[in-house]
Amino acid sequence: MENFLSGKKHVHFIGIGGSGMYPLAQILHTKGYYLTGSDNNETATLQAVREMGIPVMLGQRRENIEGADCIVFSAAIMEDNPELIAAREAAKHGVKLAERSELLGLVTEQFSKAMCVSGTHGKTTTSSMLTMILLAAGIDASAVIGGKLRAIAGSGRAGKSEYMVCEACEFKDTFLHLFPNISIVLNIDNDHMDYFKNMDNLKRSFGKFCNMTTDVIVANGDDRNTMEVVGKCGSKAKIVTFGKTPGCDFYAENIMQISDFHRQFSLMHNGSELCTIDIHVPGEHNVYNAVAACAAAYSAGISVDALKKGLSEFTGAMRRFEKLAEIDGVTFVDDYGHHPAEIAATLKTAKAMSFKRVWAVHQPFTYSRTAMLLDEFADALSVADKVVLTEIMGSREKNTYNIYAKNLAEKIGGCVWFSTFEEVAKYVTDNVQSGDLVITTGCGDVYKVADMMIDIMKNRS
Numbered sequence: 398m399e400n401f402l403s404g405k406k407h408v409h410f411i412g413i414g415g416s417g418m419y420p421l422a423q424i425l426h427t428k429g430y431y432l433t434g435s436d437n438n439e440t441a442t443l444q445a446v447r448e449m450g451i452p453v454m455l456g457q458r459r460e461n462i463e464g465a466d467c468i469v470f471s472a473a474i475m476e477d478n479p480e481l482i483a484a485r486e487a488a489k490h491g492v493k494l495a496e497r498s499e500l501l502g503l504v505t506e507q508f509s510k511a512m513c514v515s516g517t518h519g520k521t522t523t524s525s526m527l528t529m530i531l532l533a534a535g536i537d538a539s540a541v542i543g544g545k546l547r548a549i550a551g552s553g554r555a556g557k558s559e560y561m562v563c564e565a566c567e568f569k570d571t572f573l574h575l576f577p578n579i580s581i582v583l584n585i586d587n588d589h590m591d592y593f594k595n596m597d598n599l600k601r602s603f604g605k606f607c608n609m610t611t612d613v614i615v616a617n618g619d620d621r622n623t624m625e626v627v628g629k630c631g632s633k634a635k636i637v638t639f640g641k642t643p644g645c646d647f648y649a650e651n652i653m654q655i656s657d658f659h660r661q662f663s664l665m666h667n668g669s670e671l672c673t674i675d676i677h678v679p680g681e682h683n684v685y686n687a688v689a690a691c692a693a694a695y696s697a698g699i700s701v702d703a704l705k706k707g708l709s710e711f712t713g714a715m716r717r718f719e720k721l722a723e724i725d726g727v728t729f730v731d732d733y734g735h736h737p738a739e740i741a742a743t744l745k746t747a748k749a750m751s752f753k754r755v756w757a758v759h760q761p762f763t764y765s766r767t768a769m770l771l772d773e774f775a776d777a778l779s780v781a782d783k784v785v786l787t788e789i790m791g792s793r794e795k796n797t798y799n800i801y802a803k804n805l806a807e808k809i810g811g812c813v814w815f816s817t818f819e820e821v822a823k824y825v826t827d828n829v830q831s832g833d834l835v836i837t838t839g840c841g842d843v844y845k846v847a848d849m850m851i852d853i854m855k856n857r858s
Contacts, residue, residue, distance in 0.1 A: 401467060401493040402430075402503055409465035410434040411480045413453060417497055418471055421539040422555020425503055426451060427555040435461045435480060442551065459483040468745035471497040472569070501541060501563065502574030508539065512693055513575050515565040515606060516583025516617075518739050519686045522678070523583060525714040526690035528554075528562045530707030534699050536560050544733065545715040560697075565606065571583070572606050578636075580610040581693050583686070586624035588736050591765035591794070592641040600626050610634040615683075615693045618645035639692040641685065643668065647692040649684050657750045660684055660718075660747035660808040664691055664704070670700045678713045680746035718743060718836075723845055724854040727832025728752065731847045735762045735840040743838060744780035757781035758825060758846055760839035761789040761802060768798040775808035781836075783828075785821055786814035789804065790841035822849035826857075 402408075408425055410418050419442050426432055435454040436443055436855025446453050454461045457480045462468055469486040475481075488494040505511040514524045521544040528840070529548060531538040537556035543564040545552050565572035568589050585603055593599040600622060607614050607630040614630075617623045618638030627636055639647040649662040650670075658679050664671045676687050691704045713719055716733040723729070730747075734740045740759070747755045757778050761767040767774065767789055778784045786802045802840055806812040815821045825835060837847040 401499075402496060402763050404491045405430070405467040405493065407433070407465045408467045408469060408578070409462050410463075411468065411470040411474055411478065411484070412436055413446055413451070413775050414438070414440050415471055415473060416442075416543070416545070416552040417501075417541070418469070418705075420539075420555075421469070421497065421500055421504060422451065423449070423553055423555040424474060424539055427557070428507075430451045433461070433465065433786075443465060445551070462487065465492065467493040467495065469495050469497060469500050490502065498566075498571035501571075502576060504541075505561060505563055506576040508559055509578060510558075510560040510697060511563060511575070511577055512561065512579045512581070512697065513563045513565040513572070513577035513610075514581045514693075515567060515572055515603065516581070516590045517567075517586035518736065518742070519583045519682065520552045520564045520566070520841065521733070522528070522683060522717050523581060523686045524562050524564045524716075526687055526708060526711055527581075527693060529711045530690060530694045530699060530703055531560055531562065532852065533707035534694075534703035535681075536699075537808065538562060538852075542714070544717060547712070547715065548710070548837070563594045567602055567606075570602050570620050572603075573602065573609070575606075575609070577606070579615065579693055579697055580607065580735050581615040581689055582617060582623050582627065583689055584608065584617050584620045586736065586738055587770075588766070590769055591763070592668045596622070604630045607634075608632050613637055613693070613696045615639060615689060615696065617689070618642070635696075637692055637696050639685070639688045642810050647688050647695070649674075652681065652684055662687075662857045664688065666695070671695070671706050674705060675709045676711065676818060678711065679718055679750065682742045682746070716844065718746070722851045724851065724853075725858050726833075727829045727854065728834045729847055729851055730834060730836045731844050732836055732838045733840050734838045736766075737770055737777040740838055741777035741780055743836065744777065747834055747836060748780060750834065752829065752834040754782040754834070755780075756783040756785065756825060756829065756833060756835040758786040758787075758821060758835060758837045760837075760843035760846075761805060762839055763792055763842050764789055764794050764798040764800050767805065768800040771800070771805060772807065774805055776803065779809050780811070784809050784812040785825055786812060787818065787821055787839075787843060787846065788814070788816055790839070792841070818846045818849060822853060826853045828852050
C-alpha cells in the first residue's frame with residue numbers, strides 16, 4: 398500500500414466527530430501531524446477534539462479544506478458533501494484524498510503489535526475486552542473500537558507503546574487495508590451479502606485477511622467456516638484456536654452464572670487451567686468473546702494476572718446489552734445487534750435472566766439484509782415474549798426490494814409495528830409490567846426509542 402502520509406503535514410478530517418474518525422485523529426495528533434476537522438453537529442466528541450488543540454469547523458464548506466495536503470473522509474459522507482466535492486477537485490492537483498479505512502490501514506502498519514479483531518459478531522465487545530487487558534498489564538496501548546468504551550471515554554485512544562487494538566470490519570473488504578500482526582477471527586456468518594453476494598466470496602475475503610497476518614491467527618476452533626478459511630489460507634502465522642471444546646487451544650470450563658450480569662469460568666489452555674476469569678457482562682456468548690481476547694493477549698506475552706484484572710473490570714461496551722435504566726420495576730437495555738445470530742444470542746441471554754417477560758423493540762437495518770434474512774430475523778425475534786418493530790432503516794439503500802416492517806411482523810406471533818418512534822414508545826410503555834425487560838436492538842438510531850420510553854416512564858412515576 399502506498400504510504401500517502403509520507404511528507405504530509407496538514408491532514409483534514411471531513412466528519413472528525415465520527416466514532417471511526419476520532420480515534421484516528423487522536424493517533425495522528427500524537428504523532429505530530431497538524432490536523433483540522435469539520436462536522437455538522439455539535440457533540441461531546443467535537444469538544445474533546447478541540448481540547449486536543451485541533452481546530453474544528455462546524456458546518457461543511459469548500460473553504461474548510463484549504464491548506465490541507467491530505468483529506469480523510471468516511472463512507473458515511475455523502476457524495477454531494479461540499480468538502481468532499483472540493484477534495485476530489487484538489488486531488489487532481491496532488492492533494493491526497495483517502496477513505497477512512499485506508500488511513501486506518503496505514504496507522505496499523507506503524508505498530509509492531511497490531512491486534513486486529515475480525516468476525517461477523519462480537520468484534521466491538523472482544524476489542525473492548527482486549528483493550529482492558531492491555532491497560533491492566535500497564536501497556537500504553539492505542540485502540541480503534543467500533544463502539545464506545547467507558548474506560549477510555551470513547552471509541553479509541555492514542556498510546557505510546559507498540560500495541561494497538563483495532564476492529565477489523567469485513568464490509569466492502571475494508572479490513573484488507575490493515576496490517577495485522579495478531580488477528581482474531583471470531584466467526585464467519587452470512588452478513589453483508591449485498592456486497593459479497595455469497596458465502597464463498599465472504600470466506601475468500603477472510604482468507605486474504607488471514608494471509609496478511611504476520612505473527613498469530615487466533616481462530617474460533619468450533620466455527621466450521623472459520624476453520625475452513627484458516628486451514629486453506631496458507632499463512633505462515635502461528636494458528637491458535639479458541640472455543641467451547643477441549644479440542645481448542647483455549648477454552649472455558651466450569652462456567653457459572655453468579656448473577657444476571659456476572660459469570661465466572663476456568664480459562665483452560667491445552668488441557669490445563671490458567672486461571673479463573675470473572676466477567677460482568679451477560680450471556681454465554683460473552684464468555685467465548687472473553688476466551689478469544691485472552692487467547693490473543695496471552696499469545697502476545699501478556700500475563701495471566703492482566704487477563705484476570707482486565708476482564709474483571711470490564712462492564713461492557715456501550716450499546717452492547719447496555720443497561721440504561723430501571724423504572725417502576727421495568728428494566729431498559731440497549732443493544733447494537735442487527736444480524737439474526739446476534740439478536741438470537743442477545744434474546745436468549747435475556748430469557749435466561751430473572752425477568753418475567755422480555756420485550757424486543759427492533760429496528761430492521763437495510764432493505765437488502767431484511768429481505769435476504771427475513772425468516773432468520775423472524776426466528777431470532779420470536780425468542781422474545783413481545784416483539785415491536787419500527788419501520789426499516791434503509792441507510793445507504795433504496796427500497797428496490799419492496800420490503801417493509803409489516804412483512805417481518807407477519808412472520809412473528811403477536812408482533813406489532815409502527816411507523817414512528819413516538820408510537821413505538823407509547824405502545825410499549827402503555828403495556829409493560831413490573832418485572833419486564835425491554836431491549837431496543839439495531840445498529841441504526843433505535844436507541845432514541847429507549848430514551849423516549851425512559852422519559853415517559855420517569856414522567857409517570
